[in-house]
Amino acid sequence: MAEPLRLQKFLSRSGVASRRKAEEYIAQGRVKVDGKTITTMGEMITPGKQKVYFDGKEVVAEERFIYILLNKPKGYVTTLSDPQGRPIVTSLLSGIRERVFPVGRLDLNTEGALLLTNDGDLAQSTQHPSHEVTKTYEAEVKGHPTSGSIRSLAKGIMLENKMTAPAKIQVKRRGKKTSVMVITIHEGRKRQVKKMFQAIGHPVVSLKRLAYGKLGLDGLALGKFKILQQNELK
Numbered sequence: 001m002a003e004p005l006r007l008q009k010f011l012s013r014s015g016v017a018s019r020r021k022a023e024e025y026i027a028q029g030r031v032k033v034d035g036k037t038i039t040t041m042g043e044m045i046t047p048g049k050q051k052v053y054f055d056g057k058e059v060v061a062e063e064r065f066i067y068i069l070l071n072k073p074k075g076y077v078t079t080l081s082d083p084q085g086r087p088i089v090t091s092l093l094s095g096i097r098e099r100v101f102p103v104g105r106l107d108l109n110t111e112g113a114l115l116l117t118n119d120g121d122l123a124q125s126t127q128h129p130s131h132e133v134t135k136t137y138e139a140e141v142k143g144h145p146t147s148g149s150i151r152s153l154a155k156g157i158m159l160e161n162k163m164t165a166p167a168k169i170q171v172k173r174r175g176k177k178t179s180v181m182v183i184t185i186h187e188g189r190k191r192q193v194k195k196m197f198q199a200i201g202h203p204v205v206s207l208k209r210l211a212y213g214k215l216g217l218d219g220l221a222l223g224k225f226k227i228l229q230q231n232e233l234k
Helices: 007-013 019-027 119-127 148-156 191-198
Strands: 031-033 052-054 067-072 110-117 135-142 168-173 178-183 206-212 225-227
Touching: 007 019, 007 031, 007 119, 019 031, 019 119, 019 168, 110 119, 135 191, 148 168, 178 191, 191 206
Parallel strands: 110 206
Antiparallel strands: 031 052, 067 110, 067 225, 135 178, 135 206, 168 178
């Protein structure tokens, strides 16, 4: 018989969401075990012996992990459902039968590299600040940031009562009214890049994530995806 697991860990291993997100789903009352709604953390379940349901559908443990890199277009949300009826990123994954979820998020109008998987442990480690997995973005911003402003962002600025971690920033090109910047960070605060440039008076016009660590898009067309191999995940 399978070893008992905490409910949130079972959900993450089954491809429902990362462990942190699974905890949110439990707290929201969206998870049932043998017909009983569970809203507190710490519930232990034995896979194969008890039936777990998420949003009314039985959760079956995945037999294999899958890792996908998607070049997300604008106009898609990085959630598994949307009450406003907007298109979701998983609708782009034609032919993928496994239930996968996005690792982190990209705003509706942000495009670029997005990891999706059913491996909750990998998702957790990728997003946890202690692992310092870098994310590189290309940001077109209004105006022309001064070298002093760029140095401030690189060192770290106060954002919502907390300093940002050091970042790598370079100017890719300057246009008449905008500048294109490349910025690498390892934090994952919500809309962090947009808020950083807003803080120095140069709002983001468009944003694209180029890479996780050394894992880049490498010519992957917008809206297309590829299944990652182990050597790429490293």
